[in-house]
Amino acid sequence: MGGIRWVQLSESEMNEFLGTGGTGTLSFSTETENPPFSVPVSYGYDADGEAFYLN
Numbered sequence: 001m002g003g004i005r006w007v008q009l010s011e012s013e014m015n016e017f018l019g020t021g022g023t024g025t026l027s028f029s030t031e032t033e034n035p036p037f038s039v040p041v042s043y044g045y046d047a048d049g050e051a052f053y054l055n
Contacts, residue, residue, distance in 0.1 A: 018045040018052070026054070 009017060021044040027036040044053040 015045075015047040018043075018047075021045055021053075 021042070023040060023042050025038050026041045027038040030037055042055045044055070045051070046053075
């Protein structure tokens with residue numbers, strides 16, 4: 001696996017990216033030789049209440 005990288009968003013960028021909700025993928029690490037365990041999820045996001053909900 002290549003180098004680890006991450007992105008840091010400002011609050012306004014994060015609010016724009018998350019919107020009010022949508023779908024995504026939640027992944028968990030596994031043994032080195034195996035791919036991550038990933039599951040599709042739907043989520044809700046309330047920027048005013050600073051709340052993130054996973055379904």
